[in-house]
Amino acid sequence: MDELKEKINKANEEAARRLVEAEPYLIDTAPAIDVIPGMKEKMLLHAAPFVDWEHMCGPQKGSAIGAALFEGWAKTPEEAIKLFEQDKITFEPAHNHDSLAGAGMMVSPSMKVFVVENRKHGNRVYTHSKEETFAALRYGRFSPDVIEKLGILRDVIMPALGKGFRQAGGINLKKLVAGSLQMGDEGHNRNIAAGCLLEKELMPHLFKAGVDRESLEAVAILFDHDEQWLVYPEMAFCKCILNAAANIEYSTLVTVMGRNGTYFGIRVSGLGDEWFSAPAPEVKGFFFPGYTQADANKDMGDSAITETGGIGAFAMAASPALARFGSAVGLGGTFQDAIEMTERMYEITLTENAGLPIPTLDFRGTPTGIDVLKVLEKGIYPMINTSIAHKDWGVGQIGAGWVTAPAECFKKAFARMVEKWNIE
Amino acid sequence: MDELKEKINKANEEAARRLVEAEPYLIDTAPAIDVIPGMKEKMLLHAAPFVDWEHMCGPQKGSAIGAALFEGWAKTPEEAIKLFEQDKITFEPAHNHDSLAGAGMMVSPSMKVFVVENRKHGNRVYTHSKEETFAALRYGRFSPDVIEKLGILRDVIMPALGKGFRQAGGINLKKLVAGSLQMGDEGHNRNIAAGCLLEKELMPHLFKAGVDRESLEAVAILFDHDEQWLVYPEMAFCKCILNAAANIEYSTLVTVMGRNGTYFGIRVSGLGDEWFSAPAPEVKGFFFPGYTQADANKDMGDSAITETGGIGAFAMAASPALARFGSAVGLGGTFQDAIEMTERMYEITLTENAGLPIPTLDFRGTPTGIDVLKVLEKGIYPMINTSIAHKDWGVGQIGAGWVTAPAECFKKAFARMVEKWNIE
Numbered sequence: 005m006d007e008l009k010e011k012i013n014k015a016n017e018e019a020a021r022r023l024v025e026a027e028p029y030l031i032d033t034a035p036a037i038d039v040i041p042g043m044k045e046k047m048l049l050h051a052a053p054f055v056d057w058e059h060m061c062g063p064q065k066g067s068a069i070g071a072a073l074f075e076g077w078a079k080t081p082e083e084a085i086k087l088f089e090q091d092k093i094t095f096e097p098a099h100n101h102d103s104l105a106g107a108g109m110m111v112s113p114s115m116k117v118f119v120v121e122n123r124k125h126g127n128r129v130y131t132h133s134k135e136e137t138f139a140a141l142r143y144g145r146f147s148p149d150v151i152e153k154l155g156i157l158r159d160v161i162m163p164a165l166g167k168g169f170r171q172a173g174g175i176n177l178k179k180l181v182a183g184s185l186q187m188g189d190e191g192h193n194r195n196i197a198a199g200c201l202l203e204k205e206l207m208p209h210l211f212k213a214g215v216d217r218e219s220l221e222a223v224a225i226l227f228d229h230d231e232q233w234l235v236y237p238e239m240a241f242c243k244c245i246l247n248a249a250a251n252i253e254y255s256t257l258v259t260v261m262g263r264n265g266t267y268f269g270i271r272v273s274g275l276g277d278e279w280f281s282a283p284a285p286e287v288k289g290f291f292f293p294g295y296t297q298a299d300a301n302k303d304m305g306d307s308a309i310t311e312t313g314g315i316g317a318f319a320m321a322a323s324p325a326l327a328r329f330g331s332a333v334g335l336g337g338t339f340q341d342a343i344e345m346t347e348r349m350y351e352i353t354l355t356e357n358a359g360l361p362i363p364t365l366d367f368r369g370t371p372t373g374i375d376v377l378k379v380l381e382k383g384i385y386p387m388i389n390t391s392i393a394h395k396d397w398g399v400g401q402i403g404a405g406w407v408t409a410p411a412e413c414f415k416k417a418f419a420r421m422v423e424k425w426n427i428e
Numbered sequence: 429m430d431e432l433k434e435k436i437n438k439a440n441e442e443a444a445r446r447l448v449e450a451e452p453y454l455i456d457t458a459p460a461i462d463v464i465p466g467m468k469e470k471m472l473l474h475a476a477p478f479v480d481w482e483h484m485c486g487p488q489k490g491s492a493i494g495a496a497l498f499e500g501w502a503k504t505p506e507e508a509i510k511l512f513e514q515d516k517i518t519f520e521p522a523h524n525h526d527s528l529a530g531a532g533m534m535v536s537p538s539m540k541v542f543v544v545e546n547r548k549h550g551n552r553v554y555t556h557s558k559e560e561t562f563a564a565l566r567y568g569r570f571s572p573d574v575i576e577k578l579g580i581l582r583d584v585i586m587p588a589l590g591k592g593f594r595q596a597g598g599i600n601l602k603k604l605v606a607g608s609l610q611m612g613d614e615g616h617n618r619n620i621a622a623g624c625l626l627e628k629e630l631m632p633h634l635f636k637a638g639v640d641r642e643s644l645e646a647v648a649i650l651f652d653h654d655e656q657w658l659v660y661p662e663m664a665f666c667k668c669i670l671n672a673a674a675n676i677e678y679s680t681l682v683t684v685m686g687r688n689g690t691y692f693g694i695r696v697s698g699l700g701d702e703w704f705s706a707p708a709p710e711v712k713g714f715f716f717p718g719y720t721q722a723d724a725n726k727d728m729g730d731s732a733i734t735e736t737g738g739i740g741a742f743a744m745a746a747s748p749a750l751a752r753f754g755s756a757v758g759l760g761g762t763f764q765d766a767i768e769m770t771e772r773m774y775e776i777t778l779t780e781n782a783g784l785p786i787p788t789l790d791f792r793g794t795p796t797g798i799d800v801l802k803v804l805e806k807g808i809y810p811m812i813n814t815s816i817a818h819k820d821w822g823v824g825q826i827g828a829g830w831v832t833a834p835a836e837c838f839k840k841a842f843a844r845m846v847e848k849w850n851i852e
Contacts, residue, residue: 187621188613196611203628204623208648209646212645217641224631324787324788325610325611325787339789363612364748381530
């Protein structure tokens with residue numbers, strides 16, 4: 005037993021070191037089909053553990069329909085539904101392809117994705133971008149305006165950004181996330197500072213790279229209009245450091261948390277690519293005018309990778325401007341509540357990321373690397389900042405709030421450890 | 429006596445209301461000579477109360493020399509000095525012209541200045557911009573590179589920005605400052621968020637206004653390189669709200685604090701344009717490598733208008749990332765120290781600016797409007813975040829730190845009240 009404990013400690017030390025030492029850079033944008041490992045034509049990558057068409061929630065189905073329209077696989081939603089019902093399209097979890105899919109969003113072959121490379125350990129991850137904040141494919145909306153915006157993203161915005169990233173020799177995401185935490189972001193539900201910092205750093209490179217005036221203007225308008233736009237690169241930052249710490253034998257580090265409205269699943273470093281799943285939880289949240297809890301879908305999206313990587317709800321103390329929304333959902337809503345949320349997360353994490361310090365905690369590093377054993381021992385489950393989609397497809401985001409990762413996932417993971425590592 | 433007290437209370441209520449209700453907008457850029465009231469050819473506007481050439485400190489003289497070279501009044505520093513010694517150039521305080529001059533910086537006739545208009549009360553104020561952070565005219569440096577950068581500012585950057593401001597129909601400075609306080613700025617020594625927010629908002633307008641590619645690129649490079657660049661518009665924001673509350677009979681509101689290395693002066697609303705002065709204090713600060721207190725000039729610049737307007741050191745609680753530098757100068761340096769600095773300033777101010785809330789104080793408004801009577805009664809003097817110039821001209825900034833407004837200014841102002849208002 006002591007021998008196993010030592011193996012686990014050593015593995016977790018290695019995992020924690022890799023999390024902190026990883027150096028993710030935003031290096032390019034490219035079509036999903038060209039760069040995502042195992043991506044195929046007629047394939048859609050969705051959030052969290054595998055879910056088939058039959059068991060998908062409304063907004064996931066809506067996103068799949070929108071992706072089919074966007075790819076030209078179908079001309080109408082009805083045609084798209086027929087394709088899915090006849091199994092003509094393959095669904096796979098984005099995480100199975102070193103990738104991420106937001107909320108209801110799916111990655112389709114021609115979408116341009118961000119390419120993020122860890123310059124310390126060499127691994128790469130991929131994620132789509134975000135066409136809009138509320139009325140968006142990623143919340144199951146697929147109206148013509150959404151499809152049009154996806155086209156602008158693919159054909160104008162993402163190619164321009166790719167030129168900029170290459171001209172810059174890569175954008176240091178850790179530096180960018182660190183800067184944003186000093187500017188009131190927590191990196192999941194508040195991303196305005198990260199967006200500003202990227203615009204500030206990237207703009208000169210876009211000019212230097214010879215990006216045309218029309219594309220430059222489109223980029224400037226996007227950065228001004230969408231204050232959440234950086235959430236996907238920030239998610240990729242987290243996925244990139246976590247993948248660097250994945251598949252370390254005996255490590256009890258949580259490398260993935262994701263949900264898709266049907267399932268909430270986690271993965272654990274020492275347990276490989278296996279998912280440990282539970283039903284997706286209800287979000288405790290506040291709603292935009294006209295909507296109530298009765299309209300709410302269950303929690304969705306791979307964005308919980310931010311908390312898995314030590315930001316989002318884990319860095320709530322960095323974001324007093326966001327914390328106040330907590331009062332709407334019985335989470336206090338004072339700055340002190342934000343401090344306490346972060347402090348609780350130190351209880352269940354392996355390390356503190358000194359490269360991502362929290363100014364209001366006198367520059368203590370973010371609580372980083374969820375440990376299955378600590379979670380179960382303390383009975384403290386990871387908090388996640390999240391958004392709320394309408395349960396019907398075609399609507400979009402209707403609120404935001406908080407969710408707690410289900411205990412069941414951690415218990416299942418522990419049961420597998422017992423089995424695999426011969427714990428008596 | 430009770431009657432006077434009532435007059436003072438009523439006047440201060442009016443002053444406080446005007447501070448909070450003012451709506452400064454960045455509306456244009458224009459040559460100083462064209463827009464600053466009373467500006468003349470062969471005139472230089474300097475910081476704080478009047479100081480003549482003979483009594484100017486090194487960096488002020490350096491800035492005057494640089495301005496003379498920039499205007500083409502002289503071809504060499506020696507020629508410039510001769511002009512000043514022969515009284516060929518008129519020096520006047522910028523504040524006497526509804527304007528501001530930073531640190532050592534002087535406003536010369538052809539410089540392009542920001543035009544800020546208060547859309548609630550109609551008053552306008554003006555300030556130059558900033559060509560560089562450390563090796564700058566505003567710290568008494570006048571080498572050829574400085575003069576060249578001043579030319580780029582005048583001929584490229586400021587005209588482009590002016591087009592953008594007009595295209596935007598004005599930039600709401602209160603909204604911008606409020607946003608920046610939610611993003612870790614305090615508005616005097618930390619301005620990165622304000623710069624980012626202006627770039628974000630302005631860029632689309634610059635494209636729409638048809639600004640040429642070269643100028644657009646120059647603006648993008650400037651915003652990326654100079655994270656303090658917004659300090660002058662933020663100073664103008666404060667000056668603009670304070671001027672709206674100036675010259676209210678019986679008001680004991682401090683409307684100006686400024687210093688120029690020779691004098692530290694304040695003005696008081698109910699006492700008109702009279703300066704109440706004391707010797708400029710020494711700055712308690714930390715130094716860039718290679719410099720010590722022995723190299724330091726006394727405190728300089730009109731930037732203390734930020735504290736006078738309720739931001740800067742008064743909003744320290746908003747800026748934990750800046751507060752930590754305090755440890756270098758015995759000011760604690762923890763986040764709690766920052767909180768306490770702001771809390772002390774509530775003791776000496778007339779109101780709280782609800783439009784400029786501080787997230788870490790659960791959105792309490794910034795302490796706004798220094799009251800001479802409260803300052804003297806409590807014995808708490810205004811704190812000022814500041815920078816340190818080398819005492820010799822031609823060097824530039826060598827450090828940063830904190831300074832306390834001299835008691836003498838407030839005592840002199842009180843003595844004038846006693847005299848003017850027949851206090852027994």
